[in-house]
Amino acid sequence: MAEDRGNTLFGEIRRMARTSGAVGGIAARVAGERFLGIKTDKAAHAEDLVSILGGLKGPLMKVAQFLSTVPNALPEEYASQLASLQANAPPMGWAFVRRRMGTELGPAWESRFTEFGREAAAAASLGQVHRAVLPDGQRVACKLQYPDMGSAVEADLRQLKLAMGLYSRMDNTLQHDDVYTELSERLREELDYEREAAQMRLYEIILRDQPGVRVPSPIEGLCTKRLLTMTWLDGRSILTRLAEDPSQEERNAYARALFHAWYVPLYRYGVIHGDPHLGNYQVRPDEGGINLLDFGAIRVFPPSFITGTLMLYEAVRDRDNDKAAHAFEMWGFKDLKRETMEVLLRWARFLYEPLLEDRVRRVQETDDPQYGRKVAEEVHAGLKRVGGVRIPREFVLMDRAAVGLGSVFLRLKAEMNWHQMFHELVDDYAEAALAERQATALREARVPAAA
Numbered sequence: 326m327a328e329d330r331g332n333t334l335f336g337e338i339r340r341m342a343r344t345s346g347a348v349g350g351i352a353a354r355v356a357g358e359r360f361l362g363i364k365t366d367k368a369a370h371a372e373d374l375v376s377i378l379g380g381l382k383g384p385l386m387k388v389a390q391f392l393s394t395v396p397n398a399l400p401e402e403y404a405s406q407l408a409s410l411q412a413n414a415p416p417m418g419w420a421f422v423r424r425r426m427g428t429e430l431g432p433a434w435e436s437r438f439t440e441f442g443r444e445a446a447a448a449a450s451l452g453q454v455h456r457a458v459l460p461d462g463q464r465v466a467c468k469l470q471y472p473d474m475g476s477a478v479e480a481d482l483r484q485l486k487l488a489m490g491l492y493s494r495m496d497n498t499l500q501h502d503d504v505y506t507e508l509s510e511r512l513r514e515e516l517d518y519e520r521e522a523a524q525m526r527l528y529e530i531i532l533r534d535q536p537g538v539r540v541p542s543p544i545e546g547l548c549t550k551r552l553l554t555m556t557w558l559d560g561r562s563i564l565t566r567l568a569e570d571p572s573q574e575e576r577n578a579y580a581r582a583l584f585h586a587w588y589v590p591l592y593r594y595g596v597i598h599g600d601p602h603l604g605n606y607q608v609r610p611d612e613g614g615i616n617l618l619d620f621g622a623i624r625v626f627p628p629s630f631i632t633g634t635l636m637l638y639e640a641v642r643d644r645d646n647d648k649a650a651h652a653f654e655m656w657g658f659k660d661l662k663r664e665t666m667e668v669l670l671r672w673a674r675f676l677y678e679p680l681l682e683d684r685v686r687r688v689q690e691t692d693d694p695q696y697g698r699k700v701a702e703e704v705h706a707g708l709k710r711v712g713g714v715r716i717p718r719e720f721v722l723m724d725r726a727a728v729g730l731g732s733v734f735l736r737l738k739a740e741m742n743w744h745q746m747f748h749e750l751v752d753d754y755a756e757a758a759l760a761e762r763q764a765t766a767l768r769e770a771r772v773p774a775a776a
Contacts (some may be wrong), residue, residue: 419443429552464557500715507718515621518553524620527770537582560607560616578613580739592750595626599722601729624722628760657717668707675700679743688734
């Protein structure tokens, strides 16, 4: 097709030239300030990043989205600008929309709707969303993929591989080969909106008994590889609501809903939503409820991995290093030295800490906003001291989701009994029962096998 001509090596070369030059220039200026003392304008850099990443609409923007969810991960000037990428990337015009809709649904596509918004209602990294109404009166959202996304992903992955290779020459503490494999497969899967529709059905099945969480439903017959039509959910940005200073009770209700949205799928079905940036959930008009959105980055774990996750919790709780060694092995860490495992346990204790005490508390009780970063730096230094570690691919989205979701709980200033909510999910855990639930749900949702 004419629109796919850019999905070639030439498209990838163009993409790499644009990202390498622009992002590299900003990186050079930042490095100049950090290492040479050359003062630069962080606000201007942040605006440049928004322009570059928002215009590219590829996986690099997803990196920015993730960083903007973690408090103090970036200078404030960067974080505030990058947060605008959550749902406000520059939209594509009506001419593109008409052409692509005709490609996906045929020349008479407009007859499938009684209304179709010409202006994008939302825009994100791989596509943009239009409001529409079906002939039966149902309101829907049509997510249409931007053109040339295949070459965008491949070019970003080539650049990511190059960057990882260069970084490993300077610091091989974390060996990233399996991480790259995992990210590559998940990003390529995100291009397939039929897969995303199936994963959306999976989350409908998993969360149907969770009243605080709503998931959109894909519309049969109006979904293709590059078009995802789903029910429209009313909601608004969680950051907008927090700026209005809601009550502690309301903050806790959002936290409870988000906890269930992420951890019921994980501990009951072995499934995780691996993209916890702030644009992927909204607060609903009914106080305390949330909408969970965007099901492209979904990871299905083998049941044994979930068993290892719970075993590691028990090992941290009981200070049992032998059990910890077995748990890390189940997670995919191979041939761990005792000193390496002890450093990894420092990170595990940081992540599991809110679950250990049976009382109401915040996720992080220290007043130091840099606490999480300091722990990460300590762990990195420790791993470097003991010779580094190879990160297993199963660890990637698990760690990303835990850190990203934890940062949201921090922003919410939620005060919860995390221990109690966790044990309500896991006290009757049995690996065989999880395996059976997982297989049934995947079959019912028609989720294709992973790459």
